[in-house]
Amino acid sequence: MGIDLLGDLRPDTKIWRYMTLDKYIHLLDSETLYFSTLNEYSRSDPFEGMPPLRIIKKIRQLVPVDSRIKKDLAALKAMPKDADLRLSKDLSESLAESIDEEHRNFTVFVTNMFKGHVVSCWHANEFESEAMWKLYGEGHKGVAIQSTVQLLQEALLSTETIKIAKVIYTDYEEPSDESLRHLVKSGLGPVMKRMSFAHENEVRAYFLPSEFKVGRDSPSAKSYAVKVKGLNFLEKIVVSPYAIEPYASAVKAISEKYQLECPVDNSVLLKGLDGLFNLGENNGIY
Numbered sequence: 001m002g003i004d005l006l007g008d009l010r011p012d013t014k015i016w017r018y019m020t021l022d023k024y025i026h027l028l029d030s031e032t033l034y035f036s037t038l039n040e041y042s043r044s045d046p047f048e049g050m051p052p053l054r055i056i057k058k059i060r061q062l063v064p065v066d067s068r069i070k071k072d073l074a075a076l077k078a079m080p081k082d083a084d085l086r087l088s089k090d091l092s093e094s095l096a097e098s099i100d101e102e103h104r105n106f107t108v109f110v111t112n113m114f115k116g117h118v119v120s121c122w123h124a125n126e127f128e129s130e131a132m133w134k135l136y137g138e139g140h141k142g143v144a145i146q147s148t149v150q151l152l153q154e155a156l157l158s159t160e161t162i163k164i165a166k167v168i169y170t171d172y173e174e175p176s177d178e179s180l181r182h183l184v185k186s187g188l189g190p191v192m193k194r195m196s197f198a199h200e201n202e203v204r205a206y207f208l209p210s211e212f213k214v215g216r217d218s219p220s221a222k223s224y225a226v227k228v229k230g231l232n233f234l235e236k237i238v239v240s241p242y243a244i245e246p247y248a249s250a251v252k253a254i255s256e257k258y259q260l261e262c263p264v265d266n267s268v269l270l271k272g273l274d275g276l277f278n279l280g281e282n283n284g285i286y
Contacts, residue, residue, distance in 0.1 A: 003162045003164065010149065011148065011153070012148055012149070015122040015146070016122060016124075016128065018136035020142060020143070021143060024143040024251070028254065028258040031227060031228050033120050033228055035119060035206075036118060036120070036121070036223050037115070037118055037220075037222060038118075049115050050114050051114065055180075055183065056110060063109070065102065068098055114190070116209070117189060117190045117206050120226070122202065124166070130241075131199055132144070141240060142242075143238070143240065144237070144240075144267075146234070146236040146238065155232075156228060157227040158226050159210075160226075162206070163187070163189060164205045164206075165182075165189065165204065166182075166203055167200070168182045168192055169192075169197060170194070175192070234262050236264075238266075239267060
C-alpha cells in the first residue's frame with residue numbers, strides 16, 4: 001500500500017530505537033521490524049492507544065442504543081403513577097441490568113477498536129538518551145539503533161497502509177485542541193498519550209491490520225513482523241554506556257557478521273571528563 005507521514009513530522013528527524021541484544025539480532029537476521037500490540041504496553045500505561053473521554057462520549061452518541069433499553073424506558077415512562085409497585089420495581093431492575101450490559105458491551109467495543117493497532121515505537125532525539133537506556137536496556141545491556149524518519153519510511157515493505165506520526169502529549173481530562181486535531185488527522189490512531197509520558201518524545205509507525213474486525217467476539221490483536229528493504233536504513237549502532245566487556249565486543253562481532261555498513265560504537269555518555277581537556281596539539285598555548 002503506502003507509508004504515510006502525518007502532521008508536521010520532518011523526514012530528517014533523527015529517531016532511535018532502544019532494544020535488548022536478542023531483539024537486535026532478530027532484526028539483523030530476519031530483516032524485519034517488530035510491531036507490537038498496544039496491549040503489550042498496558043502494564044506501563046493502561047491508557048495506551050485510547051482516546052480521551054471527550055472522544056469516547058462522541059462515539060457513544062454515534063453508536064445505537066439497544067432497542068430493548070429504549071422499549072423498557074418507554075414502558076417505564078408510560079407507567080401510571082398508581083401502577084403496581086412490584087411491577088415498577090421489576091421493570092426498573094430489568095432496565096438497570098440492560099443498561100449495565102449495554103455499557104459493558106460498549107466498553108469492549110471501543111477498547112477493541114482502539115487497541116487493534118500495532119506499533120513500532122521510536123524516540124526522537126538528536127542525541128542518545130540516558131533515560132531511554134535505563135527504560136529499555138535490560139540489566140544494563142542494551143543496543144540503540146539510530147535512523148531517520150525518511151530512512152524508516154523508505155525501508156518498510158508491507159501491503160498494509162502504515163502511518164508514521166509524532167505522539168502528542170496532552171491532559172486527558174482537558175485535551176488541547178491541537179491534540180484533538182492531531183488525533184482526528186491520524187484516523188483515531190494511537191498518537192495521543194498523557195503528559196506523564198512526555199519524556200518518551202515518541203515517533204511511532206503504526207497500522208490497523210487489514211484482517212482486523214471490530215466486534216465483541218473479534219480475535220485478540222497480534223503482533224506483526226514487517227519486512228525492511230535491507231539494513232541500510234540503520235545510520236548508527238550504539239552499545240549501552242552501562243555494558244561491560246565482552247558485551248560490547250559481542251555486539252560489534254554480530255554486526256560485522258551481518259555486514260552492517262554503519263558505525264557500531266560504544267556510548268560515550270559516561271566516559272568522563274577526558275574529552276573536555278582534549279585541547280589539540282599545543283593549542284597555541286606553548
